[in-house]
Amino acid sequence: MTSPSRILRFAILIVAVLLVLPAAASAASHTGHLDLQDGLTLAQQFGYTPEHRQHVVTFDAGNVPSIRSRGASEDDTSFVHRLEGGVWVRHDLLDALRAAYPDFAGTVHAGGYGTDRVDWDVDGRAYTVLTIRLDDDGGFRNVLMASLDGCQTWQVLELPFGDDTPQTDPHDWGNVVAEHDSGRLLEGPPLVAVWKQLGPWKGEWASQNQLQVIKPYWSGGTLVLRPPAVVSSLALTLLQCSGGASFAVTRDGKSHFVYSTVVPRGTGYTPTYAATYDEATNTVGASTLVARSLPANDLHCTPGIVMDSGGVLHVVTGAHGRPFKYARSLAPLSTAGWTKAINVLDSGYRSRTTDADGLGKQTYLSLVCSPDDVLHITFRQARRNVDSHFRGNGWDALVHQSLAPGQTKWSRADLVVVPPLSGYSQYYQKLTVDRLGRLFVSCSYFSQRDPPATRYFRRFHHRMVLISEDGGHAWRFATTADFLAGIPKADAAAAASGGS
Numbered sequence: 001m002t003s004p005s006r007i008l009r010f011a012i013l014i015v016a017v018l019l020v021l022p023a024a025a026s027a028a029s030h031t032g033h034l035d036l037q038d039g040l041t042l043a044q045q046f047g048y049t050p051e052h053r054q055h056v057v058t059f060d061a062g063n064v065p066s067i068r069s070r071g072a073s074e075d076d077t078s079f080v081h082r083l084e085g086g087v088w089v090r091h092d093l094l095d096a097l098r099a100a101y102p103d104f105a106g107t108v109h110a111g112g113y114g115t116d117r118v119d120w121d122v123d124g125r126a127y128t129v130l131t132i133r134l135d136d137d138g139g140f141r142n143v144l145m146a147s148l149d150g151c152q153t154w155q156v157l158e159l160p161f162g163d164d165t166p167q168t169d170p171h172d173w174g175n176v177v178a179e180h181d182s183g184r185l186l187e188g189p190p191l192v193a194v195w196k197q198l199g200p201w202k203g204e205w206a207s208q209n210q211l212q213v214i215k216p217y218w219s220g221g222t223l224v225l226r227p228p229a230v231v232s233s234l235a236l237t238l239l240q241c242s243g244g245a246s247f248a249v250t251r252d253g254k255s256h257f258v259y260s261t262v263v264p265r266g267t268g269y270t271p272t273y274a275a276t277y278d279e280a281t282n283t284v285g286a287s288t289l290v291a292r293s294l295p296a297n298d299l300h301c302t303p304g305i306v307m308d309s310g311g312v313l314h315v316v317t318g319a320h321g322r323p324f325k326y327a328r329s330l331a332p333l334s335t336a337g338w339t340k341a342i343n344v345l346d347s348g349y350r351s352r353t354t355d356a357d358g359l360g361k362q363t364y365l366s367l368v369c370s371p372d373d374v375l376h377i378t379f380r381q382a383r384r385n386v387d388s389h390f391r392g393n394g395w396d397a398l399v400h401q402s403l404a405p406g407q408t409k410w411s412r413a414d415l416v417v418v419p420p421l422s423g424y425s426q427y428y429q430k431l432t433v434d435r436l437g438r439l440f441v442s443c444s445y446f447s448q449r450d451p452p453a454t455r456y457f458r459r460f461h462h463r464m465v466l467i468s469e470d471g472g473h474a475w476r477f478a479t480t481a482d483f484l485a486g487i488p489k490a491d492a493a494a495a496a497s498g499g500s
Helices: 004-028 042-046 094-100 452-458 480-485 489-497
Strands: 057-059 065-068 079-084 087-092 104-108 126-134 140-147 155-159 176-178 192-200 207-214 217-219 222-224 229-235 248-251 254-260 270-278 288-293 304-307 313-317 320-322 325-328 362-369 375-383 395-403 414-418 430-433 439-443 464-468
Touching: 057 430, 079 480, 087 094, 094 104, 094 140, 094 155, 126 176, 155 222, 207 254, 229 254, 229 270, 248 304, 254 304, 254 313, 270 313, 288 313, 288 325, 304 362, 313 362, 313 375, 362 430, 375 430, 395 439, 414 439
Parallel strands: none
Antiparallel strands: 057 065, 065 079, 079 087, 104 126, 126 140, 140 155, 176 192, 192 207, 207 229, 217 222, 248 254, 254 270, 270 288, 304 313, 313 325, 320 362, 362 375, 375 395, 395 414, 430 439, 439 464
């Protein structure tokens, strides 16, 4: 029989362990990156239970944050969370959709798999794109929603190709994307890209698409569509489920954008092109080759573009387990010429057949340009034998790199999230930057080791929003206090009233 004193000592030990665990969990979230533990939720491991939704955070001119809602589903969204008067306020999205479409049945890919955010222009107007589903086999529609009053009410504008989305395709990620704030506020409505599948193409991750761009405009208080401008009939899909870099950036009535195309079998690479859309003439100029990334005919090679304060354009191409490529424009506000593309990463995955640095294996590009003109990317990196994690086994990390003005070599790959298991991981991450230059990553953790029956439902578990205040070296959970600290006191009244 166990003695009472022994039971008492055991009870004291249990209490002591419970008292230490929260402190240990807190410390684990402040080591510069997050080390996830298998079998624990973020609340269990870190005590992470934020007041706001865990999705892409964007900022208006007053640095007031907005987050379009999401849950564990890849399809659903219903409101915008906005920090007003020190509290998170919900602004409904669905009433406007029901008014525009009486047979509205729900949103599609709106949990971040196809569309994910609210973006703001210089005049305080908000925009978001969605694909919606209609009742009674009414099909699907792509829409652009716009708000003039801080997300309280919304206009709904129908976009092309919504009813052409191949929803039965297992590799379907939607067919609409809007220009994002990637470090600068939008100059009016975003450039929108839509694409229609023309047919299959050789390769698991390829299809042939007609790509069009559309630039809406304001007529009084009403948003109006221009006719679309055709870009290419060989375009790859602009993948948005993970990475989500902006395909376009606009200044002075001209939108500079990037896209990739399919190529004939045996070509060996995916080309990235850039072109400029002219709002005054509603035309697209000639496309120029920016870079070639690997592998060929792979939508993971979706590129991104940003603009620095001097108007120089910076392009990073996506890749699929290969190095990203980087180039910048030879002249400001011009897509006519580019520097020679260079590798962004040439290390991190070491084996017996590699050199001491290993190979650079990058997938899923997120890209922003901070107010000090530093470029920042986050991505999934395949790593092996370069640190103490999972020694000898390959694993996938969420990491960050940066490139300072005047530099030609990107920084080392700093860890953001370390998974609990080796092997395949996916983070579905999106990177944004606020008006102060603070970086925010929204991400999940998903392992292919989950049983097949539960993979779909667990895809967006461990959803979190992280902040870095030192240029991407150290990351921690973002709090409401962090967001409030970023709003100037002079804007407090505007934030409380829903203005900018």
